[in-house]
Amino acid sequence: MRIRQEETDSTLHQGSSVGLKDSSRSKSKSQREGPAVGQQLSETEDKVGLLKPSRGDDGVAAFLSGEPGASGLAVGVTALRESVEKELDPHVPMQKGDARNLKRKKETEKKQEPKKQRENLLRKGGSKKDKLEESLGNVMEDIGEEDGAGEDKNCGVRQSEGKQGSSSTQGKADEREKQKGRGEKRKKVKIEGEEKEGRKKIKKEKKVEEQQELERLGEELGVGDAGKEGEGGKGLKEEEVDEQGDKGWGQIQSMKAEEKEVGSGEVLGKKQSTKDKKPKEKKKEKGKKDKEKSQEEETPKKTQKRKSKDEGEEKNNKKVKKEEKGKEKKETENKWKWWEEEKTNDGVKWKQLEHKGPYFVPLYEPLPDDVQFYYDGKPLKLSLATEEIATFYAKMLDHEYTTKEIFQNNFFNDWRKEMTPQEQEIIKQLDKCDFREIHKYFVDKNEARKALSKEEKQKLKEEADKIQEEYGYCILDGHREKIGNFKTEPPGLFRGRGDHPKMGMLKKRIMPEDVIINCSKDSKIPEPPVGHKWKEVRFDNTVTWLASWTENIQNSLKYIMLNPSSKLKGEKDWQKFEVARKLKDVVHKIRAQYQADWKSKEMKKRQRAVALYFIDKLALRAGNEKEEGETADTVGCCSLRVEHIKLHSKLDGQEHVVEFDFLGKDSIRYYNKVSVEKPVFKNLQLFMKNKDPGDDLFDRLSTAVLNKHLQKLMNGLTAKVFRTYNASITLQEQLKALTNPEDSVAGKLLSYNRANRAVAILCNHQRSTPKTFEKSMQNLQTKIDAKKEQLEKAQQELEEAEDEFKDKKDAKAEANVQKKKKLLERLKEQLAKLNVQATDKEENKQIALGTSKLNYLDPRISIAWCKKFGVPIEKIFNKTQREKFAWAIDMTDEDFEF
DNA sequence: TAGCAGACTTAGTATCGTGCAC
DNA sequence: GTGCACGATACTAAGTCTGCTA
Known part of the structure; x- marks a missing residue:
């Protein structure tokens, strides 16, 4: 089952038909294909009896009930509540909203009309018109009701709508009429200089107003800041005050308990771990002997016969394996133990860097004469450049991509640009193009390659090894280090994930003239291929890349960098986990603070606190802003929109349930139903008030604002660190809970995989079910x-x-x-x-364990576990992973605690 | 201070290679 | 010897975050 939401709304005209799934931003999620993955994962979780990460969802009462007299505030606070509500009104000008909505409007204007029309068809039904009108009415009402300066009190789209004045408003209303059904807020209005001016004015006025409001509230509440407000609970709305006793949080307590536990130094299965420690080879041999013995007992004659027959071969295999092992051992011994060296913190990444530059993929080989391209049923000889691009499409003919309208259109547009004028004159419709013969040619070629003899394959392998040997390594500070990606990316058609608007566009060939080389001045500067020159040669030792070029699809930089086993990558990795470990010491304080901020008088703080709660509790990604129309419509925490959550006061026997449904990184669907604390729930209701589905949920928050705040709480802390921290701590807790020292190695591995799986579920690391x-x-x-x-x-x-x-x-x-x-x-x-x-x-x-193992789990936790329970490290880390985590393997003993 | 480019990490999928069963 | 299954590896898209600039 595919989890990614990737089908387009396109009309299909070629290839097999696929189920149409809606891709438009506004279409109801229930209309999309595919079951609720989150639900499935939860089911799996329940089924396997995973212990859910105990980050304290219960026991908030302890925290909240510390508010004296809170319940008494329910009476006679209406007026005060109104004023607080007013302050918290989502229509008050915002920081992020101003800029973001303005930008969106610009982008909306830039959008091509046909695209808009297509989108219109996909938006939620015809009721949108009514909704827009209603919404407009509300806005105007709000403006009138709030105060005379209502125009300044409105934010985002509304703000710009409001400040046009009555005649302008009428004009906007007319325009809205014209645009009805176009959906959401990203639309209409001029946004030139006057808006900028307006924004400045708004901000200034907002500041004064907020100050006045806060002062007034302060007087009424008898508090000076949010912290105090949190302590006393005075001046809060009834619904925010009466939450105590409702539901718990208890993170602080649980963290304390955790720390206590850690401090107690409880070591499970210590006996076992020392007893079980045996060299891998010995175990393997033993296993083999057992197997042989077992076979012998089952069918003695047959086995003995086979044994004698295979003996020679087995000996050979053993020899090869022994040699390989010896080689690996030697490599390990020769491995640069950079982690034992003193670290510098001056931003200098290397002193010496020498390499051969990138390996350029071979140039295009023309098709044989008997392989034809047909247009409108007739063979057509193409120019070399046109033919090459045609082969890109032909190779993908049996791929789902070529059934998508966006892919087809983008390809055809880019292809036509590369055609000669004569070709352009003839080739005007993609559906008249017949690539089948070219496709077959490549399929056959592939088959032929597979059918090569052992010797021929060996020869090819040797050639590849030679290239790897020549281009795949560099010298960094006197040590030979492996390069991660030493080849330039070949030309082809862009395969964006999900509903990427640029899928199918032509990825151009990278030439030496596009490439910037980075190396040390005194090194042997790599030679460009004969007849070519580099774009630039640079000697920048504050960066880690060896070469770079700008790709033509997104206009972004691509780099050649070192392998994960290298010093530069390893050191960064180690540092990353150390920052996450540091978070462990302060996380309880941070949690206490964001809980207090749920009741702040500042909307911005409340949004920040709720977002941080999601990032912490649900391991959501930060969610940077993205340029609309440039990439697939995916979101993270800060960029969530109203349409991405549903609130249920009660659902399936739980209270205050938030139902998340959105596409995250790589267009992987995140679906989850979570029972949250009452203040969070109430805040979400507030954030959603008077907003359209397409509006930002956290309209006054950006990742920059959030990270700036986090930086103040702990040096080096960013939103991403919470994911690393929670993943690692979850693994450690799960391993403690699930490992039975009496289990066999297989049983322990099952426990390990289950712990790993708990993390993968937390981080929403999915994969499609293998075919x-x-x-x-x-x-x-x-x-x-x-x-x-x-x-x-x-x-x-x-x-x-x-x-x-x-x-x-x-x-x-x-x-x-x-x-x-x-x-x-x-x-x-x-x-x-x-x-x-x-x-x-x-x-x-359906769960991908690799991503978390490779990126989020502190390897020292796994290594310590292996050592403690006598599980060979090879059972949980393969060769590549062992190379990547060499630093951790070398420095970790069984007592390590994250 | 917003916006942007640059640098880097994280991510899923495609392809390769190896071992095993027949 | 062949074909299949699956883990390992290669590939590159898509994120996060920092620091510079106007």
């Missing part, structure tokens, strides 16, 4: 059934042997009983292993 999943599950089940049969048979044989021993009472019969017993035990173990495998597979089908 072969059902089949491989069936195969596994067949194996399990067969093993069960064997087990039954062995049980029977054991009983027979025991009977025989009872009769004969001789040594031979006794030995036979022992043999049968051992066999039975082994089969039981094998069956258990298969069952574990099946459970793991099922639980993992």
Whole structure:
């Protein structure tokens, strides 16, 4: 099942038909294809009995009930409430909103009309017109009602609408009429200089007004700041005051408990860990012996025959493996232990950097003469450049991308730009183009490559290795370091994810003239390919990249950088986890503060506090602003819109439930229903008041504002750190809760994977179910059934042997009983292993564990766990991961605590 | 101070390579 | 020997965050 929301609304004209899923920003989520993934994940979570991260969802009463007399405030506070509400009115001018909405308007104006029309069709039904009118009415009402300076009190779109004055407002209303159904707020109004001026004025007036309002409120409330307000709870709205006792938070308490636990130094299975520590080779050999033995017992003759036949081969394999192991060991020994060196903090990343520059992908090879392109049924010989681009499309013919209208249009537009005038004259419609023969040519070529002999394949591999050897390494401060991506990206068609407006556009070939080289002055400067020159050669040791170029789709920079196993990457990684560990010490204070800010008199603070709560509790991404129309419509926390959440006072037996449904990074759907604290719920109601579905939920917040605030709370703290912190702490907690020291290694690995999975669920790391999943599950089940049969048979044989021993009472019969017993035990173990495998597979089908393992989980937690419970590190980190985490493997002992 | 470019991390998918069953 | 399954690796898109500039 595909989780990503990626189909377009396009009309299909080629290839297989696909289910149409709505992509428009406003269309109801229920109309989209695909089940509620979040729900599925939750189900999985429940099924596997995962312990949910205990970051204290309960016990807020302790925090909130510390507000003396709060409940008494329910009576006679109406007037005060109104004034507070007024201050908190979402229509008060905002910081982010001013700029963002202005920008949006500009972008809206820039948008092409056809696109708008297409979008119109996708927006939520015809009632939009009424809604717009109603909304306009409300705005005008608000302006009139609030005060005479209502125009200044309105923000974002409304603000600009309001300040046009009556005649202008009429004009805007007319225009709205024309644009009815176009949807949401990103529309109409001029936004030139006068708006900027207006904005400045608004801000100034807002400041004065806010100050006056705060002063007035301060007098009425008898408080001076939000903190005090939080303590006393006076002056709050009834609904905000009566929350105590309703539901708990208790994070502070739970954190304290956590710390206590950590401090107590409880070590699970310590005995086991030292006892079980065996070299990998020994274990492996033992496993092999067991296997051989087991086979021997099952079918002795057959196995022995095969054994003798395979002996030579096995010896060879062993030799190769031994050699490889030796090589790896040697490499590990030679590994630069940069983590043992003294660190500098002067921004200088290297002193020496020498490399060969990027490896350029081979130039285009023309198609053979007998492979034709057809236009309108007739063969047409294309110019070289046109032909090359045609092959990009032809290669993708069986890919879903080519069924999408946006992809087709973008491709065709870009393709036509590269055509000769004569070709342009002929090729005018994509649906008259026939790429099938070209497609077949590449399919056959691919097949032929696969069918190459072993020797030929080996030859190709050697050539690739040679390139890797030449271009894949650099010298950094006297050490040979592996480069991550040493090849330039080949030309092709852009494959944006989700509903990317630029998918299908032509990604141009990177030439040496596009490339900037970065190296040290005194190094051997890489030679550009013959007949070419570099765009620039730079000697900047404050950055880590070796080469860069600007790609033509997004006009952004691409870099050649080092491999994750390198010093530069490893050091950064280590630092990242250290910052996250530092957060552990202050997180309870931060939580206490944002809880207090839920009741702040400043809208901005409330929004910041609620957003931070989401980032902390749900591990949401920060959610930077994005340029509309340039990328797929995805959001993070700060960029959530009203349409992305639904509020339920009660749902499925829970109170104050927020239902999230939005597309996050890579257009992966985030769907979750979360019961939140009452103040959060009330705040969300407030933030959503009088807003359209397309309006920003946190209209006075941006990632910059949030991160600036976080920076003040802890040096180096940004929104992203919460994800790292919560992922790592969750892993540590889950490992503690799930690991049974008495379990076999397989059992412990299942626990590890479950802990890892809890993190992946928290971070919403999804994958599409592997195509072969059902089949491989069936195969596994067949194996399990067969093993069960064997087990039954062995049980029977054991009983027979025991009977025989009872009769004969001789040594031979006794030995036979022992043999049968051992066999039975082994089969039981094998069956258990298969069952574990099946459970793991099922639980993992939609969840990607790799991303969290690689990026969010402090490797030291895993390594300490391995050491403590006698699990070989190779079982949880493969070779690449071990290289990446070499620093952690070297420095961690079993007592490490995150 | 907003806006932007640059630098870097995080992310899912495509492809490759290896081991295993038949 | 062949084909399949699956883990490893390659690839590159899409995020976050910082620091400079007007």
